[in-house]
Amino acid sequence: MKFRVSFFYGNGGKWIHTDHLYHKRYMLMKRSNMKTEKCDHVKEIRSVKPSGSGCKECLEMGDSWVHLRFCLSCGHIGCCDSSKNKHATKHFHQTRHPIIQSFQPGEDWRWCFVHEMIVH
Numbered sequence: 001m002k003f004r005v006s007f008f009y010g011n012g013g014k015w016i017h018t019d020h021l022y023h024k025r026y027m028l029m030k031r032s033n034m035k036t037e038k039c040d041h042v043k044e045i046r047s048v049k050p051s052g053s054g055c056k057e058c059l060e061m062g063d064s065w066v067h068l069r070f071c072l073s074c075g076h077i078g079c080c081d082s083s084k085n086k087h088a089t090k091h092f093h094q095t096r097h098p099i100i101q102s103f104q105p106g107e108d109w110r111w112c113f114v115h116e117m118i119v120h
Helices: 020-036 040-044 056-061 087-095
Strands: 004-009 014-019 068-071 077-079 099-102 110-112 117-119
Touching: 040 099, 056 077, 056 087, 068 087, 077 087
Parallel strands: none
Antiparallel strands: 004 014, 068 077, 068 099, 099 110, 110 117
16 A cells, blocks of 8 residues: 655754655665675774864864764864765865764764765
8 A cells, every 4th residue: 555654854854755665665675774784994993082173174264064073084073064065075085084973962873985874
């Protein structure tokens, strides 16, 4: 049986209208992929100190950011992709340091740019 369902996602307050069965299949696939995929880049995580308390480049430019990300290879603090400058992603492209961690209070998730997945 197919029917339309609305889902509310994220802090941006977006309503997503989708086919319920499609959404269910997608979420099951996503969960199963997250369980079976392994990221070998976790071995590149180092014990590093943050480069500061804000986005290094934004502070130098006198600009602002939305959220911060912490490079687990060198300690660089950069702004997220929701920020207009996207310095954390630019740092990855310049250095190929694969894993970042949220630098937001109360968050500890990690992301591998290479595999485009959450890592533990």
